[in-house]
Amino acid sequence: MSYKVITLKQMDQSGHEYLAQHGVEVITSQCDNEAGWIKEIAENQVDGIFCRVDKITPAMMDASPNLKVIAKQGAGLDNIDIPYATSKKIQVVYSPAGNMQTVAEHATMLLLMCAQRYRYVDHQMRGGNFNVRYTLTGTHDLNGHTIGLIGCGRISQCFAKILVNGFGMKAIGYDPYITPDKLQVPIELKATADEVWQQADYVSLHLQSNDETRHSIGYKQFSMMKPSASFINCARGDLIVEADLIRALEEGKIYGAALDVFEQEPLPLDHPFLTMENVVLTPHMGAATQDSVIRCTTTSCEEIVQVLNGQPVAFPGNKL
Numbered sequence: 403m404s405y406k407v408i409t410l411k412q413m414d415q416s417g418h419e420y421l422a423q424h425g426v427e428v429i430t431s432q433c434d435n436e437a438g439w440i441k442e443i444a445e446n447q448v449d450g451i452f453c454r455v456d457k458i459t460p461a462m463m464d465a466s467p468n469l470k471v472i473a474k475q476g477a478g479l480d481n482i483d484i485p486y487a488t489s490k491k492i493q494v495v496y497s498p499a500g501n502m503q504t505v506a507e508h509a510t511m512l513l514l515m516c517a518q519r520y521r522y523v524d525h526q527m528r529g530g531n532f533n534v535r536y537t538l539t540g541t542h543d544l545n546g547h548t549i550g551l552i553g554c555g556r557i558s559q560c561f562a563k564i565l566v567n568g569f570g571m572k573a574i575g576y577d578p579y580i581t582p583d584k585l586q587v588p589i590e591l592k593a594t595a596d597e598v599w600q601q602a603d604y605v606s607l608h609l610q611s612n613d614e615t616r617h618s619i620g621y622k623q624f625s626m627m628k629p630s631a632s633f634i635n636c637a638r639g640d641l642i643v644e645a646d647l648i649r650a651l652e653e654g655k656i657y658g659a660a661l662d663v664f665e666q667e668p669l670p671l672d673h674p675f676l677t678m679e680n681v682v683l684t685p686h687m688g689a690a691t692q693d694s695v696i697r698c699t700t701t702s703c704e705e706i707v708q709v710l711n712g713q714p715v716a717f718p719g720n721k722l
């Protein structure tokens with residue numbers, strides 16, 4: 403029996419090869435919107451959908467009665483309507499272990515860029531001010547400073563490992579769903595998130611986006627931070643109220659921010675973040691190294707084959 407999987411964006415060659423070896427035909431979408439995908443899913447009566455961050459809606463799941471599996475390349479399942487998939491007995495799979503080190507490394511880069519005021523310094527040098535170092539203030543070593551982690555799951559712990567072991571930082575964190583014995587690294591867990599916002603020199607978000615966490619970070623939290631502190635978000639843009647972050651930065655409540663994710667992606671070209679000197683931006687590329695893409699593609703394709711063969715999966719995104 404041969405199966406068909408549609409990939410909504412280009413799939414890495416490693417995935418094409420793995421699926422071909424296991425008798426699965428891959429159809430690469432020629433569309434970039436829900437209506438087009440529904441048509442392609444229906445025309446091909448696909449058994450699986452392979453996605454990155456594009457929204458997987460009920461109408462897309464209804465378009466093929468053969469649909470058995472939705473595979474996400476990476477972590478963060480907020481783009482998939484999980485309850486609806488579960489109600490239709492469609493298995494969701496993902497590959498969170500494949501990109502956790504990559505996102506942690508990306509967050510480390512953003513942290514260093516904040517600590518060294520990289521965006522400002524780069525701008526000055528390109529404008530002819532090679533002597534910027536003589537007037538530079540507000541730059542810091544990471545060593546001896548405190549990272550605050552909101553959410554202490556996979557990525558957060560990888561990040562803490564780099565910062566504690568590599569830079570000699572102190573890590574504090576808040577995660578009501580984790581106990582100290584589950585931590586692989588020395589993060590001092592606080593009883594409240596407020597303690598983390600107040601005590602850290604840098605606060606980094608590592609939460610999944612869901613009904614509990616969406617827009618849960620705003621002016622109240624930013625106002626608690628030290629005025630010298632910076633905020634980092636490599637998790638999801640809709641976890642924060644962006645207007646509140648802009649206000650906190652403009653009022654000097656916090657020193658800077660580094661963001662990989664945004665409420666609206668792509669970030670609109672008239673967005674205030676784009677002109678703010680104390681904000682470092684990257685285009686949702688925290689997990690986009692080629693190494694990570696290959697690892698996540700391979701895992702997600704292995705999981706697709708497991709589901710199609712009726713075998714157990716290692717990384718289920720829902721319970722059927």
Ligand SMILES: NC(=O)c1ccc[n+]([C@@H]2O[C@H](COP(=O)([O-])OP(=O)(O)OC[C@H]3O[C@@H](n4cnc5c(N)ncnc54)[C@H](O)[C@@H]3O)[C@@H](O)[C@H]2O)c1
Nearest residue numbers: 477478553554555556557577579608609610636637688689
């Ligand atoms: N920038 C990128 O390209 C990129 C790539 C991968 C993942 N991500 C994002 O990073 C997020 C985290 O990924 P992960 O693999 O570490 O997930 P994870 O599930 O291992 O960790 C999330 C942690 O948040 C905790 N948590 C939940 N609600 C909380 C709350 N209200 N307060 C504090 N902690 C809470 C959970 O207990 C869990 O330990 C993903 O959900 C995804 O949105 C972004």
